[in-house]
Amino acid sequence: xxxxxxxxxxxxxxxxxxxxxxxxxxxxxxxxxxxxxxxxxxxxxxxxxxxxxxxxxxxxxxxxxxxxxxxxxxxxxxxxxxxxxxxxxxxxxxxxxxxxxxxxxxxxxxxxxxxxxxxxxxxxxxxxxxxxxxxxxxxxxxxxxxxxxxxxxxxxxxxxxxxxxxxxxxxxxxxxxxxxxxxxxxxxxxxxxxxxxxxxxxxxxxxxxxxxxxxxxxxxxxxxxxxxxxxxxxxxxxxxxxxxxxxxxxxxxxxxxxxxxxxxxxxxxxxxxxxxxxxxxxxxxxxxxxxxxxxxxxxxxxxxxxxxxxx
Numbered sequence: 001x002x003x004x005x006x007x008x009x010x011x012x013x014x015x016x017x018x019x020x021x022x023x024x025x026x027x028x029x030x031x032x033x034x035x036x037x038x039x040x041x042x043x044x045x046x047x048x049x050x051x052x053x054x055x056x057x058x059x060x061x062x063x064x065x066x067x068x069x070x071x072x073x074x075x076x077x078x079x080x081x082x083x084x085x086x087x088x089x090x091x092x093x094x095x096x097x098x099x100x101x102x103x104x105x106x107x108x109x110x111x112x113x114x115x116x117x118x119x120x121x122x123x124x125x126x127x128x129x130x131x132x133x134x135x136x137x138x139x140x141x142x143x144x145x146x147x148x149x150x151x152x153x154x155x156x157x158x159x160x161x162x163x164x165x166x167x168x169x170x171x172x173x174x175x176x177x178x179x180x181x182x183x184x185x186x187x188x189x190x191x192x193x194x195x196x197x198x199x200x201x202x203x204x205x206x207x208x209x210x211x212x213x214x215x216x217x218x219x220x221x222x223x224x225x226x227x228x229x230x231x232x233x234x235x236x237x238x239x240x241x242x243x244x245x246x247x248x249x250x251x252x253x254x255x256x257x258x259x260x261x262x263x264x265x266x267x268x269x270x271x272x273x274x275x276x277x278x279x280x281x282x283x284x285x286x287x288x289x290x291x292x293x294x295x296x297x298x299x300x301x302x303x304x305x306x307x308x309x310x311x
Contacts (some may be wrong), residue, residue, distance in 0.1 A: 003035055004071065005035055005036070006035065006036045006205050007070050007173065007205075007207075008034065008059070008067075009032050009068050010068075011030070011031060012029070012031075012053070012057075012066035013027055013029055013030075014026045014053070014061055015064045015065075027053050028228075028229035028230055030053060030066070033132040034203040034207060036202045037199075037203060037205055038203055038206075038222065039206040039209065039220045041209075041210065041216035041219065041220030041223040042209045042223075043213055043223060043224070043225055044209060044225060044226035045253065048226040048229070049226055049229040050226050051177050053226070054093070054209050057207070058091055059076065059087075060156075062076060070090070075087065085118075089119050090173060091169040092166040092173075092174050094162050094163055094166050094175070095181065096130060096177075097310070098158035098182060099181050103150070104150050107147055108161055109151070110145070111150070112135055112146075112161065112164050113128050114165070121169065121170075129146070131168070132170075132298070135164040138164065139160040139163050139198075140160060141157065141160055145161075150170060155183050155192060156184070156187035156190060159179060159182075159183060160191070163195070163198070168200065168203075171207060172204065173204070174204055175206075175207045175209070176206055178210055179195075181210065188215065191263070195208075196219060198296075223236075225246065225248065225249045225252065230295060231285060232246045232248050232294070233246040233248075233293065233294050233295070234293040235289075238289060239292055241253065241294075243311055245292075245307060246294050246301060246309070247270070247272050248272045250272070251269075253270075255269060277295045277297070277299050278302070280297060281298065288301060288305050
C-alpha cells in the first residue's frame with residue numbers, strides 16, 4: 001500500500017429533506033482519505049450513514065456540501081459526458097443485495113458485459129464472450145454460467161457475478177457496500193478471500209462498508225467508525241482493535257463474540273451512552289496519536305492522549 005491518496009473527502013455532507021422543516025443529516029461533515037492499494041473499512045450500525053457515504057462518493061447522490069476528490073479531480077464538479085464516462089469506468093460498486101442488484105431478465109453474459117458495451121471495450125462478439133468467460137473464471141465460476149439467468153444461482157454465486165460485473169471495465173477503485181451481509185456465514189469468507197486475491201492481482205483499492213467489525217478487521221488496512229452521520233474514530237485496523245478510544249468504538253468491539261465459552265460467559269458488554277460526553281464545546285476530529293483520529297472535545301482529547309501514553 002502506498003501513501004499516495006486516491007480518494008480525498010473533505011467536509012462531506014448528505015442531508016435529506018423529509019418534510020417542510022425536517023432534515024435527516026445522513027452524512028454530516030466527513031473528512032478522510034483512502035490511499036492507493038489499500039482497503040479502507042467503514043463500519044457502524046444500520047442507519048449511521050455509511051452506505052449513503054458510498055453512494056455519495058460514486059455520485060448516485062449529489063453531495064449536499066463538501067468535496068470528493070478522486071485522482072485529484074472533483075467528483076461532484078461539473079463534468080461533460082466523456083468525463084462522466086471516464087469516472088464511471090474508474091470507480092465501480094458492489095451492492096449489498098446480490099438478489100436485487102442483478103437484472104433477472106438478463107443472462108449473466110449480458111449482465112457482466114453491459115459495462116464493456118457502454119465503454120466500447122470490446123470490438124466484436126467473440127472478444128466480448130472471451131472476456132466474460134475470463135471474468136467468470138477469475139471470480140471462481142464456470143464459462144457455461146454465462147448463458148444462465150440470476151435465479152439459477154445461489155447468493156454467493158450471484159455476488160461473484162456482481163464482482164465480475166464491477167471488474168469488467170477494469171476499475172481502479174471499488175466501493176463494496178456490505179457485500180457479504182446477505183450471505184451465509186460459510187460463504188462470507190469465500191467472497192472476502194476472493195476480494196483480497198483480486199486486490200493483489202489487479203492492484204485495486206477498496207472502500208469496504210460493513211457492520212461486522214471482525215470481518216472488516218480481516219480485510220481492512222485502516223478502519224473508520226461512523227455514528228449518526230459522523231466519523232467518531234479512525235485508525236489502522238490493528239491499532240483500533242488494541243487501543244479503541246471512543247466509547248462507541250468500544251461498544252462495537254465489546255459486542256463481537258469469540259469462539260470461547262469461558263470468555264463468552266464472562267464477557268461484559270460496553271453500552272454506549274451519547275449523553276456521557278463532554279458538552280462544554282463542539283467536538284472536533286483530532287489526531288490523538290500517529291494516524292489515530294477521534295471525534296472529541298479539548299478535555300476528551302487530553303484524556304485520550306493520556307490513555308494512549310499508558311499503553
